[in-house]
Amino acid sequence: MIELKHISKWVTIGGKPNFILKDVNATVNEGEFLSIMGPSGSGKSTLLNVIGMLDEFNEGEYRFFHEEVHKMKEKQRSNLYKQYIGFVFQAYHLIDELTVYENIETPLIYQDVKSSERKAMVADILDRFNIVGKKDLFPTQLSGGQQQLVGIARALIARPKLILADEPTGNLNSKQGEEIMNLFKQLNDEGVTIIQVTHSEKNAAYGKRIIHLLDGRIEREE
């Protein structure tokens, strides 16, 4: 599904390149649950953003379902990730001005899904996540765990093949975190590919494979 070859990314500071990612090679197959670990500044989030096509890289090749991402224009890339990828963030990143219902609906609007179809899909997922009663509330009226639930619902609404999660439990207490991780596991069992970035050994263990990053390189895999 994902094939990264010799991916490097750097910023130039004072004339010298400062590597954020250096010669990263990785392959992710469909149905995997991959955890990326590493200390602060090791390039975990950048790698995730590169995979999610939100960030660009300076060198290397990236194939997504055999399509050459590194040769694409921004518009093609965004069409690609719109179709296949859902994002979950540490800080949830819900739009404060929209209700729970509207937040979940947003990706469908951008994919030109018809209104009646949207209604059915959103109702479906609200039901599945047990948050039907919260649909008219605004994000600020929810607890962190509930907000992340909405975040995941929003990531799933367009039925993506891949979920990218950047420290999804980072802002949650342990009980809420556990619930979210169980949800991820369940999703993975249903066939959704998941890549998560995490600090916590315990959460990383939910994954079937762990990549350790240090200073922009893959230090080891387990």
Place this chain on the structure above:
Amino acid sequence: MLQTFLKTALRNLLKNKKHALLNVLGLSVALAACIIVFLVIRYETSYDKHLKNYKNIYEVVTKDIDESGENYTVGIPFPAIKFLRQDFPQYQFAQIMVNYGGQVTARAEGQPVGKKFYERTGTFYAEPAAAKMFELKFLSGDEKVLDDVNSVALSQSTAEKYFGNWKDAVGKRINTDNAQYDLQVAAIFEDVPENSDFPFKIISSYKGFETHNEAGWPLDDWGANSSNHQIYMVIPPGANTATFEQYLTQFEKKYNKNNIDAKRTHFLQPLSNIHFDDRLSNNGQHITTKRSLYTLAFVGLLVILMACINFINLSTALAVTRSKEVGIRKVMGSSRTQLRVQVFFETALVVGSAACIALIISYIALPYVKNVFAAQGKLNLFTIDSLLFLLVITLVTIFLSGVYPAFIMGKFKPVEAIKNKINTSRVGSISLRRALVVLQFAFSQIFIIATVIAVSQMNFIRNADLGFTKEAILTIQMNADSVTRSRLNAFKDELLKRNDVKQVSFSFDAPSSQNSWASNFAFDKMEDKKFSVNLKMADENYIKTYDLKLAAGRFYNMSDTAREYVVNETLVKKCGFNNPKDALGKMLRLGGRRPMEVVGVVKDFKQQSLREAVLPIAIYPSKRWYQTAGIKLSTNNLVKSNTEIQQLWDKTFPEYVYQSSFLDDNINEYYQQEQRLSLMYKIYAALAIFISCLGLYGLISFMVVQKTKEVGIRKVLGASVQSIMYLFSKEFTVLIAIAFVLAAPAAWYLMHSWLKDFAYRIEIGAGVFAIAIAVSVIIAWITVGYKSLRAALANPVKSLRTE
């Protein structure tokens, strides 16, 4: 999609109520100003367009060249029409004679005199061709009645004023200026629209004017040329005007034997120019130059531009706080275009509501517009073209204000946006915003400087020493006919019996008046001077009534005709004498008259508005021309005196209408245009200051956001509230200083050229500029103060906490 845009837009606006309010407020005021400017310009450019033949009507006008330069007049010598018609029979010509102000008496059964009215404008003598050319719509009769020397046509409202009902008016008699003969109302026409330079109210037969000619106009004389006598013509489309223009330049050479060196030529003035060409007069209320309309349009544009700048400043400042939303939407799959459309949509919402409010504001302001602009007619707000204009200007404003913020927001990189890495420095450069604010401040300072200068010039004029007394002098317009003359002395005796009357003088006009009568002259037995002398015919009390001061010699004694002359200092100087005394005893010859001795020299007084320099003047008695009574009053109740003097007048001159005014009011009228202009400056200065304050507020909000972290760090390091306030105000004071450097020369240039129109004017001192900069600095500090105080007082722990 639009539905969600609308929802987010509304919620965003509600969330940032203050910003939305500032935006809507600034924009609606600016849009209202724009609409009003549009209405005024549309009205001014609509003059005479109701005529179907608008494009084909021309006025034949005159250009005279003499030592003082080129002089233009709408007048044409009386004999001209005969030759025009003879040489160009294929064209249609029409001549009219304008009567500037006069009495009309509506005869009524059983009343010895009738109802008396005074008509300032609208009285004409015209040929039937003129009524046809200016497309009068007759309700009764037709233009052929103007062939009858004793017939008159009235406009509907005039007929109603005189006789109650226009249908009753037909067949009734009126009398103009107490002429020996009455005129019979033979036709009624529909009122001419307000936006016409030909405000026909009373039209008598031109043939009648020639037949009766009571005023003794020189009908066979090429030399005399009065602006009252005008010729209009129709040149059909397709005909070559050039050949006719060529013919006009040679016209006087050919027919006027006295004009051999062709000092006087003629040319065509298209009807479409008559309302705008200030070289010439027109028969309407005013002339509006194209230049002043452009200025007005420019000012309107400036105001809208300033409001757009505010919008851009405020919404890009807000963009920072919205970067997260933008980032999320992008990650969710929104394209740049969709995001930009969304931002545009929000802009449209704000500008649209501003436009609605603007409509209300301009509706309320409309009745006051005539105090500021020359357009006195009814301005109509709710017409298709003004609403269309509002739509267009709204769309343009949406575009101007929306395009930059939309561009900026669309450009956000999603990863940075959601990680709150978008800070103010990424949202367009701060220097752009600074430049915009400098621009706004420069505009408002120009307005402030212009206002201060215009107001002080007006004060200067009001308090200027005119060389005579203008206060508490009642002037009465009289008819210079034999009946009036015979009763003048009796009237004067009655007046002088009153305690409140100090002096009475009869004269051609007051020392300062818009009439002028000039003549060529010779001084001290030399040849005719190259310049002319202005004539003031007045009785021996003139000097005492108006408090003129003698520079040498004495004033002349009582006489009905000229035996001696009094001249002014300017004449003496222009004739080469340094000392007024030297002019005494010299002989002065006016035109072809008998030379007479100069017995006195009066100190210069301003004989016209202060725009004009003092001209050479000769004063002498000539009872035949007295048409103004000047009455010097000494009372605290001028109104009561005026009423009682009217009773006296009605007793002495029962058949004459009482037409009085106070001299200082008359003089103020010269400056109506300037008064309006200075009022307009005041309004636009206030508007500019208001809008630039909003802009400043936007900028300070923006900078406070930007500097939150800096302020936090400084406070942790021990900075005081004052030092942080200083940090902010220093910046703005510098911006104002830069704006001032731009504004001062521009304003100086602008007002210097405005003041050049006045022969008597104030000097532009440093004080004016000091006021401008002080006002802007104080206003800026007040605007900035609150926000920067809040920033300075904020808890640094909050501002330094990262995510």
